[in-house]
Amino acid sequence: MTSIAFRRRAQLAVLLGPVSLFLAVFFLGPLAIMIVTSFLSPGLYGGVEWTWYPHNYGRILGFADPMFEDFDPIYIAIFLRSLKIAAMTVLATLLVCYPAAFCISRLSDRWKNFCLFLITLPFFTSLIVRLFVWVLILRPTGLANEVLIGTGIVSRPLDLIYTDGAIILGMVYVFIPFMFMPVYASVEKLDWTLVRASLDLGAGPIRTFLRIILPLTAPGIAGGAVIVFIPALGNFVVPAILGGAKVMMLGNLIEQQFLAARNWPFGSALAMMVMTVMLVLLFIHVVVSGRRGFDPATGH
Template identity: 45%
Template sequence: MMKSNMAHAERPPVLQKKKRRSGTLFGMAWTLSPVTFWLVLFFIFPLLFILFISFATRGLYGGIEYTFTLENYTRFFDPLYLKILWDSILIAGFTTLICLVFGYPFAYIIAKSPKKYRNFLLMLVIVPFWTNSLVRTYAWIVLLRTEGVINMILLKIGIISEPLAMLYNHGAVMVGLTYTLFPFMVLPLYASIEQLDKSYLEAASDLGAKPWRAFTKITLPLTMPGIVAGCLLTFIPTLGLFFIPDLMGGSKSLLIGNLIKNQFLTARDWPFGSAASMILMVLTLIFILIYLRVGGNKKGIEVI
């Protein structure tokens, strides 16, 4: 017994540190194993399966023939599909810009409002999440259609003489997307503005800076992480949403999300739909890197 204790006492500190480190790593691995299993089973494996199918061939009756081909990717560069992709990027960009233009002042007002009103204003942003987005989209259809509420009110007031075509166009699609994704822009902006150190603004005011100059030189650069996060959370889902363009755009608004959905469910061309999904995913990663690079270069405060 005494010998074993002496051997334990004489063990080099390096071995003891390695043993503790291995125990810590084992504990971390055991703790993260459920999350890792979930990600592998429901994210990585389906993603690899989609990647594998994208190099396959569509069967005669809509099945999958596992013969290697690059035709699905080369087919996507047809001018028709490139136009759909370009329209999707434009609509996603305009939707993100609209959400940013209206969301930043709204988030700024919430962050600067008294605390007793702040929770109520935040609740107004979160309330739409209590209702299914599909139901809210149908509500917009009721409002914007030719026999809808808005046209009826305008006709009765006498502002218009005939109903306006406010539905089934790109404008209606952007209205639906903006309404659905507006909270995803406001919440990151609010978190960034609320954490802003007021001493910088007080110092700028003491130095004679006007409010607009203090906003452009201090507030805007310091809240850039919130702007980047809000743009990412708005732009990326806009590219993938398909039910809003389907319902509010009709046949005039075919976006990349609708194209992918139609390939899987209507045309039964899973290989081409998988290839389009992978291309969209690569483009999304490129946009993320661009946004992060732009946001990362604007962390400092310029001299007033």
């Protein structure tokens, strides 16, 4: 090995060392504890007992411990509902961000930077505070209902808060910046002469969108979808505040198992299930974008 190559490696090791160590201790460690815990039996008053107990997963997937309970598909239902709400969040944020990205990418540099600043602005205020503002807006005597009644569109307050709709609204509100950034990055890099070339070759606006613009911005859409879907699936703050006690999502269920029910093994098993779904999705994303073999950043 040449000394230059050796020095490179040494430099790399020094630079990556601290972060690797940090991840090993504070990410892989807890993960390992969680995996182990998810296969242990819950202690009677919380904590765990060191006996092999696969029924944490059984309770979710259909082979519940026959000594204590019958299988209840409620957890699968919660799982599916969470998937649905996360998917709707992705769709709604995309519908908002995609056209917006095109508009903003066409502005002058000054306005562009201003708009990007506006999009990051919500991060400067506490998430909880911002979500409670939505409570004020959506509650029966809140701003939304006042306006609807005041303008005579409805005569009685609508049930806005504590519904799936309220959760999706809150999720969209929280996750818009996460969708916007990757989508904007790919839209901004779109080479408009390709659009011209397509029009020149006889493709109308719709076909040009489907054959050129959409495929070339797809990596940004996929990236945004993953970045929004994963935290949306496990989010428990938004359903806790805007869903009330009526709408249970995975994030709340897990939180409840750890804090209220003190069933750590079952909570761990649920968390592992969520992680598995995410890993599968990430894997699909990597495989698909890898096969495309195209980096929108460089156009190659």
